[in-house]
Amino acid sequence: MGIQSDDVVIIQPGKNPGDPTVVTVNCPDEPGLGCDLCRVVLQFGLCISKGDFTTDGKWCYIVLWVVQNESWMKVDWDSLKERLVSACPSSCFYKVYLNIQSSAPSPSPVYLLKCWCFDQRGALHDITKVLCELEILIQRVKVMLTPDGRVLDLFFITDCLDLLHTKQRRDDICEHLMSALGEYCITCEVQLAGPEYESVQGNYSLPSAVAEELFSHQPTDDKASSKALTPGLATSKSTSITVDNTLSPVHTLLQIQCVDQKGLFYDILRTSKDCNIQIAYGRFSSTVKGIRNVELFIQHTNGKKILDPERQVALCSRLKEEMLNPLRVIVTNKGPDTELLVANPVELSGKGRPLVFHDVTLALKKLGLSIFLAEIVRHETHDCQWEVYRFLLDDSCEFPLGSREARDKIEERVRRTLMGW
Template sequence: MGILYDYEDVVLIGKLRSQGLAYYKPEFQQQPKPPDVFLLKFWCYHDRKGLLHDVTEVLCELELTIKRVKVSTAPDGRVMDLFSSQTPDVKPIRTSEGHNANPKNELHTKKRQEDTIHRLKAVLGDAMMSVEIELAGPEVTACSQGSSFLPPAITEEIFSLELPNERSNGSAASNSLSVTMDNSLSPSHTLIQIICQDHKGLIYDIMRTLKDYKSRLACDASGWEEDSDPNKRNALSSRLRMELFRPLRVAVRSRGPDTELLVANPVELSGRGRPLVFYDITLALKLLNIQIFSVEIARHMIQDREWEVYRILLDEGDGFCVSRNKIEEGVRKKLMGWE
């Protein structure tokens, strides 16, 4: 387990935009063509703990974004895993001969598919029976966008936007988090000082919050005016505190007779989700010696924000004896980089 410590980060930002802190969504900007989505289907002779994480690790190394996962186990013990994966959104880099020197988004080519299959075989070994890779149709691509409805019990428990000091059961972590703004140190900028517990992706969480609020980062010596509107400063301060206190939502709950692990993270306005979330989830479950029965990854609009939601049913077969509190703690610590 790593050492927990306070972390102080200082960010200079320019004047907050006059239209306030509302999220900005361009209406008339032409959207680029979305990256291709591919289906990776493979059969294994038998299941084992950590299999899903090992496959996820290979796909992450190949920079493929996992959009959806389906795990099925046949009565004879064979396992069929179906991954819906998206190629990275990168532009081709052409050599003088016309070849693409950056083939990460070329999963449709035979060479790229053969390389992917070779990497999977190296991880799965003799357990793998077959692998198929094909371009997904529009109906599969549409499935990655979840419905706008989740059970009320989930939305109330997981997606609350209350600040830590507004809760009756405030924790020590929330009490040690502070965000202060100062206009006295610079005639043209607002200084933001953040003191909080360190976690994986701390700078990312600060920057995505500022970016989504359209705050201008001070990157040169131009004379931007400082922000003197206390309402805007208070709103941004509250949002930063909430985002840093709960950058991810983790819960273990009942889903009918089964146990479900639920993890959610906000999606940036650019449409990008938080990197490596599924990788950390599967690694945490592998370390806890827990197998995964099924996975659903989808995006939902909740309280005017888009969330990426992971709903994972756990395999509670013979010998399953890990408490829900231990599962939630193990997954949260891995996601936050606390061990």
């Protein structure tokens, strides 16, 4: 009674070089599906140039035009298709119309990748890039520099392909890493994570002054906007959200205009998912002069329009904040050391934003900076859980970190890389 997976996801390459690839998804609907699909696309280093999707609450039809990032590795389109199919609900008709819920898949086991290597600038990004290429998700990281010039990299990872229980998959990861690191790699091994994972899994309490600086930016404040985003590219004045309840008898129309940036569709759909907003129809227009227009016909989960003025204001404020300031970046002094902090909100499902660690380490590699400690932690504020990436940076004569100018340059490069500017 089911339909073939080939009909659930169809990927059509562009007719000419440089044309976007068209990804079509035709499957049963479920709350937050658009967010889950955009997350997969983002994990493969793809940018959505435009999108169109519609649903009747039971079945949805989604079309995404995607382009490959020039700095990203070659995309495995077959693997992308498999991942998108796995993100879709069951395609059996009787489950749709009888509303039978399938059991939730069990979480993938966490494994520990332990890599000893000689200190080399950019090596942390090289490891991260290999893991991304192999569809390995990084859950936590602990990087430590030893006095004798060696580095111990501890990556707590899960496998999108669910093959880490096999020796062949573990050996394949180690072989790719040793090939990428060359003579700088000493040893590499992958094993099932033990109690050491529990010790790094809990929430981390940032110093109050640092937390205030990192999380206090408000998108409606011009000073905060200039701090949160690159001046001249985006401010609160360049982002607008209009609510219209006159065009549809059953849906509220949101018209959004904002500066384009990497992961924009994911941020919008993630926010809608977390706010329990159902999107019946959406259109993401192509970028014109760096500006993106989005139209969303939305409802409450009970099928009613968004009529309450307070609820409208709260939703628009939340969306505007996520579009203006989806990631927080600051550089501070931690005693004698320079610390880079990057934070992004965690989905209510517990998932963090894809590729943040990859992009930050890429920016630091391009700046020629050495990292002598790095870790991923979780931090709780009164209304949100955050994934926080901490990097202690090594001062050098080529890039002295003592000046405000140097710290501003680091913030700027990291932020631009994360936003795709």
